[in-house]
Structures are given as structure tokens and as C-alpha cells.
Amino acid sequence: MMRVLVLVLLVVNVLFFTWSRGWLDFVTGVPAEGGREPQRVGAQQRPERIQPLAASAVAALAQHSCLELGPLEGDAALAAAQAALKSAGAEAQVRSSEQPGLWVIATIKLADPEFRARKEETYRRMRLNFEPLEGLPAEQPAFVLGKYPTQAEATAEAASLDRRGLKGLRVLTLKAPQSRHSLVIPQADGLLAARLKAAKDPALAAGFKACSAAPAASAASAAG
Template sequence: MLRALVVMLLLANLLALGWSQGWLDRVLGLHAEREPERLKLENHPERMTVLSPQAVTALQTRSCQELGPLAGDEGLRAAQAALERLGLGSADWQVLVRGEQGGLWVVATIKLGSAEFRARKEETYKRMKLNFEPLQGLPDEQPSLVLSEHPSEQAAASALAGYEQRALKGLRVLQLRAAQTRHALSLPRADAALTAQLQNLLASGREPALAGATLAACPAAPEAAAAASAAASR
């Protein structure tokens, strides 16, 4: 009886040792929580930085930031998609209208099918002291030269008639940009982290639709501005 008890205690000690050393992990399909493994999962105090009260306050401070201008519906959708990728939802911003951007029409040459044809056109315009530049955009209409830009199709047609009266042929009116609404997105409660993320996004140029947009503090409402002015004058 005593001998059997000693054998059982010895087996129990061996099992406990095997468990603690991980010898039975593969057999049992379980992993013992050994001290070295727990230490690897612990945080490293030496890597932590204690923030000053001022830094904590700055991180917690929220302010109204405005992202814009955003050209047309495409620019607005691109900006909203960028904010969603940062974890924001439609409840976190407000869509603002910041005016209208007029359309743009140009008087341009027909497509210049050869280098020789283009050289003859350029020589003619230089001789007549007419300014010209390569057409930008509208890949299907290139290569072409632009002689003038106009805010409306009617103005461009009038300019075309003037060129034709000077015996200039092979010209046409093209629309480079349709009239579109300029939007902005107001973020009423942007914290320091979000502000930094948006500034980095704009600086990186990763979002072509945001080209030309900036991030700035929201302009004060007229009532708030009047109240602040009155308080300052007292």
C-alpha cells in the first residue's frame, strides 16, 4: 500500500514537471502557461512615455475643422470615402455648399495628325502674334492647340467667329469643364489625432480628388463673430 502511494506521488510529480516544461503540449494538444511566455506577452514599461497634462489636454481637445473646397459631386464623394476609411461615419461630418464653379470652354484646333501639320499651325499663329498652348485633358481630342479660354459656350463661339473672319480654319469649340458646385465637409468635433491624419492625407497626395483641398478651422458663424467682436470692444 505504501509502495503504491509512493509510486503515485512520483508519477504526479513527473506529470507536473512535464506540464510545466511543455513536454506534454504536443501529446495533449494544450499549451502550458510558462513564465517566459507570459513575460513575452507583457508590456514593456521602458517603451512607454508618460504624457504631460498639457499633452493629454491637447489630445482630448476637439475643434471644428473644414475640409475643402471639393470640386463637384465626384470630389465630395471622394472626400467622404476618405473619411470613412479613417473610421468616420456620415454622422461625423456636415456637407456645406461653398459656391458654384463655372464651366470652361476653349477655342482649339482640330486634331493635329502629324508633326508637320502641327509645325505649320504653330508657325501661322506665331506670325499672327496669337498665343497658343497644348490642349490639356480630353485625351480623345489630342494633340491639339488651344488659342483661347472662355467662361461660356456662347463666348467661345463668338471668339471662333472672330478667328474665322481672320481666315483661320480648322478651329472648333470644346468644353473642358462643366459647371459644378463647390462643396466642403465640416467636422464639428475633430480631435488632434484626426486632424493630423487628415493633414498627412492631404500632404501625401494619395487622393487625387482632394488635390487643391485644405484643412482649416471652421469659419466662425456671423452671430458668434459679432458676439466675439462686441466682447473685445468692451
């Protein structure tokens, strides 16, 4: 009987020693360190380490101003800027306008100097205004006989000139119509304004400037 008791005590001691070392934590589910583990103590807040905001930071938070980012040319630039502002924790309103395009009536390429000189003489004789084509290197050298705000107007005038005997004229897009946007933050506090102005994100390269609060019509277009 005594031997059995000694054997039981020995087994109990071995189990307790094993558990106290944490070797049975995964089996028992009860950590040996209980609520005294260093991880829990380390995670506790320490009031002596909490620092109040500096007076300058408090003052900056109290200051609010309207900031406008732009102009942003095209929808892709708008989407990139919206994503950058969202990452910075800023919500903005969209202001948009449509920029008109520009179409020209141009001659064929006039690489030969003599041929180009004959064309110039023809246009002077017909009292047509003309100028060198610029902005489209792949189509130069050539002359422009007119500029128009819509492709339809340019096409109609090119047809009219064709009926007058001027052949080989082309309608070229000098500038495609494009949406121009800006993003407005009506009430940016001083800390946010400083952070945004110091940001190096290429999507914000258009820069921020002071603005007036966005009108009610634009308020419905909050940046996603």
C-alpha cells in the first residue's frame, strides 16, 4: 500500500512540475503563468507614459480652412487623387467642368519644299488664311486652314473647301474634349492641411490651394 501511495505522489509531482513549466499548456488549455504572464503585463496601459497634446497641436486642430486640389485632368487623375486622399483620412467633394476640344482642317504632309511653296501660293490666291500645323509632330510639316470647336464643324468646312477644288484636306483632332476636376475639402483642420501639403504622393502633385466652401450642388458629389 505504501509503495502505491509513493508512486502516486511521484506521478503527481512530475505532472505538476511539467505543467508549471508550461509544457502542458497546449493540452490543458490553462497557461501555467495564469494572469501573471509578461505578455499581459506588457500590454497594460501605463498612465505615466501618456503625453497630452502640445498646445501647438491643439491650436492646429482648432483651425479649419477650405482646401482645393487641382486641376485634375481626366477621370483617371481624379480617381488616383481620391484614393490618395482616402488613404490620408480626408473626405473631399468633387467639382467638375468639361473642357472643349479643338479640331483643325489640315493639308496632307508637305515634305517637299517646292510643293509646299505652290500650296502657299494657291491659298494666297484664294485668300485663305493658313498657318503651320503645330502640336502633332507625326503629321508635320503641314498647313492648317481652320480651327473649330467641334468635329462636325470642321468636317463640314472641309467638305466645302473640297467643293472649291482643294483636295486632300484632313480633319485632325488637335485637342480632345476632356473632363477637368478638382477636389475640395471644406473643413480641413490644421494638422490635416499640413499633412496633405507635405505629402509626396504623385496623385496629389497638382497641389492644394485655399478655396471657398463647396456649393451645395457639389456637396452631393462626395469623393468615394
